[in-house]
Amino acid sequence: MPKLALIVASEKIDKLFPAVTLGTTAAVSGWDVEMFFTFWGLLSLKKGFQPSGVSLDYKEYEPRFSEAFASGSIPDWRTVLVQGVSTGKIRIYACSASLGMFGMKQEDLESYVNDIVGAATFLSKAKDSNVSLFIS
Amino acid sequence: MPKLALIVASEKIDKLFPAVTLGTTAAVSGWDVEMFFTFWGLLSLKKGFQPSGVSLDYKEYEPRFSEAFASGSIPDWRTVLVQGVSTGKIRIYACSASLGMFGMKQEDLESYVNDIVGAATFLSKAKDSNVSLFIS
Amino acid sequence: MPKLALIVASEKIDKLFPAVTLGTTAAVSGWDVEMFFTFWGLLSLKKGFQPSGVSLDYKEYEPRFSEAFASGSIPDWRTVLVQGVSTGKIRIYACSASLGMFGMKQEDLESYVNDIVGAATFLSKAKDSNVSLFIS
Numbered sequence: 134m135p136k137l138a139l140i141v142a143s144e145k146i147d148k149l150f151p152a153v154t155l156g157t158t159a160a161v162s163g164w165d166v167e168m169f170f171t172f173w174g175l176l177s178l179k180k181g182f183q184p185s186g187v188s189l190d191y192k193e194y195e196p197r198f199s200e201a202f203a204s205g206s207i208p209d210w211r212t213v214l215v216q217g218v219s220t221g222k223i224r225i226y227a228c229s230a231s232l233g234m235f236g237m238k239q240e241d242l243e244s245y246v247n248d249i250v251g252a253a254t255f256l257s258k259a260k261d262s263n264v265s266l267f268i269s
Numbered sequence: 270m271p272k273l274a275l276i277v278a279s280e281k282i283d284k285l286f287p288a289v290t291l292g293t294t295a296a297v298s299g300w301d302v303e304m305f306f307t308f309w310g311l312l313s314l315k316k317g318f319q320p321s322g323v324s325l326d327y328k329e330y331e332p333r334f335s336e337a338f339a340s341g342s343i344p345d346w347r348t349v350l351v352q353g354v355s356t357g358k359i360r361i362y363a364c365s366a367s368l369g370m371f372g373m374k375q376e377d378l379e380s381y382v383n384d385i386v387g388a389a390t391f392l393s394k395a396k397d398s399n400v401s402l403f404i405s
Numbered sequence: 406m407p408k409l410a411l412i413v414a415s416e417k418i419d420k421l422f423p424a425v426t427l428g429t430t431a432a433v434s435g436w437d438v439e440m441f442f443t444f445w446g447l448l449s450l451k452k453g454f455q456p457s458g459v460s461l462d463y464k465e466y467e468p469r470f471s472e473a474f475a476s477g478s479i480p481d482w483r484t485v486l487v488q489g490v491s492t493g494k495i496r497i498y499a500c501s502a503s504l505g506m507f508g509m510k511q512e513d514l515e516s517y518v519n520d521i522v523g524a525a526t527f528l529s530k531a532k533d534s535n536v537s538l539f540i541s
Contacts, residue, residue: 151405155392
C-alpha cells in the first residue's frame with residue numbers, strides 16, 4: 134500500500150482542513166497515513182478543540198468560510214478526520230516536545246490520538262512514505 | 270524521469286514564486302511535474318490573476334519586491350510558469366472542491382490548466398514522485 | 406542511509422525551530438540531510454542572525470516562547486542546528502537567487518553554509534530523498 138506522511142504544524146482552519154482532507158482521502162483510497170501534529174498543529178488534538186479561524190493573510194475570506202461550514206457545503210474538519218480514522222488506515226501522533234511546550238498532558242488529547250512520539254520516531258515511520266508534506 | 274509533486278495552497282507572491290520556480294526548474298531539468306492548486310492557491314489560476322502581495326509576516330519587504338519585479342531583476346511569476354509549461358513536462362490541476370468553494374467555473378481558469386481534479390486523483394499522480402512539497 | 410531534504414523558506418522562529426529540529430534529529434539518527442534555505446529562510450543564514458519572532462498568526466504565544474527559550478526549557482535554534490552540523494550528516498545550501506535578491510554575499514553567511522546553489526542543484530540532491538518537506 135502507498136503511504137502518506139503528514140506533519141501538521143498549524144491549527145488555522147485553512148491549513149487544518151487541507152491536512153485532514155488529504156489524510157482522509159488517502160486513507161479512503163487505501164493508503165497508510167501517518168499524521169504528526171506538532172507546534173501549533175498540536176493544539177488541534179486537544180479535546181473539543183475548535184480552530185481559531187482563517188490565517189491572517191486570508192482573513193477577508195473568513196465570513197465566506199463560516200457560512201460554507203454553517204450551511205454544510207463544506208464538512209467540519211473533525212468529521213472529515215474521524216471518517217478517515219474510522220478506516221483504520223490513519224495513525225495520529227502528538228509531538229512529545231510540543232506537548233511539554235504547551236503544558237498539555239495525554240489526558241488532554243482526543244481519544245483518536247494513537248501515540249505521543251518524538252521527531253525521531255515520526256521520521257522512522259515516514260521513511261518509506263510515497264508522499265510527505267509539511268503543512269503550516 | 271524523476272517526478273516532482275507540488276501542492277500550491279497560497280497565492281501570496283512569496284509562496285507562488287518559489288512554487289513556480291521549483292516547478293519550472295524541475296521541468297527544464299527534465300523532471301515530470303505535477304502541480305495541484307488548492308485553497309488560496311487556486312485563486313492564482315484565475316484568468317488574469319495577479320498576486321495580492323507578500324505574506325503579512327514579511328510585509329516590510331514588499332517595496333523591495335515590487336522594485337525588483339518592476340526592474341526585471343526578478344522575472345514575473347507567470348512568465349516563469351509559462352516557460353515551464355512550454356516544456357510540456359508540467360501538468361497543472363485545479364482542485365475541484367476549492368473551485369466550488371470560490372464559486373469559480375472551468376471557463377474562469379487560465380488555458381494552461383490541464384484538468385480539474387480531486388485530492389484522490391492528485392495523490393494517485395503524486396504516488397511515485399521523488400520529491401513532494403506542500404507550499405503555503 | 407535514508408535521506409531528508411528540507412526547503413526552509415521562513416525565518417520565523419516557529420518555522421525555523423521545527424526545520425532545524427527535524428534536520429538535526431534526522432542527522433543524529435544517521436540520515437543524510439540536505440537543507441536548502443531560500444527566500445525569507447535565507448535570512449537565517451546571515452552571520453549572527455536572530456529570528457524576528459513568531460508568525461503573526463500566533464503572536465499571542467510569543468511571550469510564552471521567549472520565556473521557554475530564556476529558561477532553557479527549549480534550546481536555542483542555532484544550538485540545535487550546530488549540533489546537527491557537528492554530525493557531519495547535514496549539508497546546508499544558500500539559494501543563489503535569494504542571495505542576490507537580498508543583496509547578500511558569501512562572506513555574509515555563517516561558516517556552516519556548505520555551498521551556494523540554485524534550485525536545479527538542490528532538486529538533484531533531493532531526488533533520492535525518503536522524505537522531502539517545504540517549511541514556510
